[in-house]
Amino acid sequence: MPSASATPPSGESLHSGMLPADRCSPDAPAIDFGRYPIDQRGSPAYASLLEEARSSLKRDSCCRLPGFLTPSGIREVQAECAEPAKRARSNQVGRAVNCYYGDPDSSLPASHPHNHMFERQFGVIRDDMIAPGATLRAVYDNASLMRFVADVLGRDRIYQSRDAYQALTVNVMHDGDSLHWHFDCNACAITLGVQEPEAGGDLEFLPNIGRDNHADIEAVIHERADRPPSHAYRTEEGALIFFCGGESLHRVQTVRGERVRLVAALQYHHTDDAFDPPEMTERIYGVPVSEHLGPKAPADA
Numbered sequence: 502m503p504s505a506s507a508t509p510p511s512g513e514s515l516h517s518g519m520l521p522a523d524r525c526s527p528d529a530p531a532i533d534f535g536r537y538p539i540d541q542r543g544s545p546a547y548a549s550l551l552e553e554a555r556s557s558l559k560r561d562s563c564c565r566l567p568g569f570l571t572p573s574g575i576r577e578v579q580a581e582c583a584e585p586a587k588r589a590r591s592n593q594v595g596r597a598v599n600c601y602y603g604d605p606d607s608s609l610p611a612s613h614p615h616n617h618m619f620e621r622q623f624g625v626i627r628d629d630m631i632a633p634g635a636t637l638r639a640v641y642d643n644a645s646l647m648r649f650v651a652d653v654l655g656r657d658r659i660y661q662s663r664d665a666y667q668a669l670t671v672n673v674m675h676d677g678d679s680l681h682w683h684f685d686c687n688a689c690a691i692t693l694g695v696q697e698p699e700a701g702g703d704l705e706f707l708p709n710i711g712r713d714n715h716a717d718i719e720a721v722i723h724e725r726a727d728r729p730p731s732h733a734y735r736t737e738e739g740a741l742i743f744f745c746g747g748e749s750l751h752r753v754q755t756v757r758g759e760r761v762r763l764v765a766a767l768q769y770h771h772t773d774d775a776f777d778p779p780e781m782t783e784r785i786y787g788v789p790v791s792e793h794l795g796p797k798a799p800a801d802a
């Protein structure tokens with residue numbers, strides 16, 4: 502997913518009621534701190550978890566932490582998403598983008614990755630549709646999680662996206678929906694499985710194919726027989742996943758069945774000024790440039 506920022510034309514919320522601000526505390530955990538002791542930095546258990554995550558990310562271009570959310574946490578987030586997912590259904594349909602979310606280049610052939618446009622066939626619950634008190638936002642805001650993500654990525658500190666639309670999102674995929682081949686705009690995506698579909702919806706990827714490897718990318722997006730091999734994984738409910746999507750071409754395969762696939766994307770960056778230009782927000786989310794809210798205020802403002 503690209504990184505972006507702005508405010509929605511219609512201020513939809515996940516729910517109207519406020520949830521406890523400490524929803525992610527050890528007393529009412531949405532995060533399984535027992536299985537994943539991210540709140541115990543400096544402990545042997547934290548060091549072991551960190552090493553495992555780093556090794557997996559380096560080896561596989563992804564790291565999956567199943568059961569990161571507790572069963573009650575999963576149920577809460579699913580309940581929060583139920584209504585907005587209906588309103589978000591197919592709200593990306595009618596827009597087309599290339600695998601870089603960039604502009605076409607008329608100096609290149611029509612088959613070139615920069616010129617091959619994909620129709621978007623899914624929906625997105627944007628950041629502005631998620632209430633301040635939502636459990637999902639509490640997970641996104643959790644200081645221990647942010648510290649752990651920074652450690653996994655080898656950063657002194659990370660920051661939330663300042664993009665009012667893109668910082669925290671949930672992809673909504675119904676029967677027949679899919680997400681086209683693309684590269685993410687940030688190097689490592691952090692996603693959270695919310696709800697699994699009955700079938701399909703696996704994330705298929707080519708680890709570290711490289712975003713400038715146009716020959717192989719072209720073979721993949723045109724489904725040629727000589728395309729490099731891909732890998733795939735299922736995004737399990739409650740799993741936290743690190744994925745090197747900035748250099749790994751990937752897509753979500755077609756979802757099948759009545760159960761909606763819901764996967765949240767948590768945008769973190771290593772600078773405190775990450776947001777997409779309004780033109781990209783209009784292209785991706787359909788929010789007119791004239792209605793763009795601009796970047797969010799800094800978290801500690």
Ligand SMILES: [Fe+2]
Nearest residue numbers: 502684685746
């Ligand atoms: Fe992506």
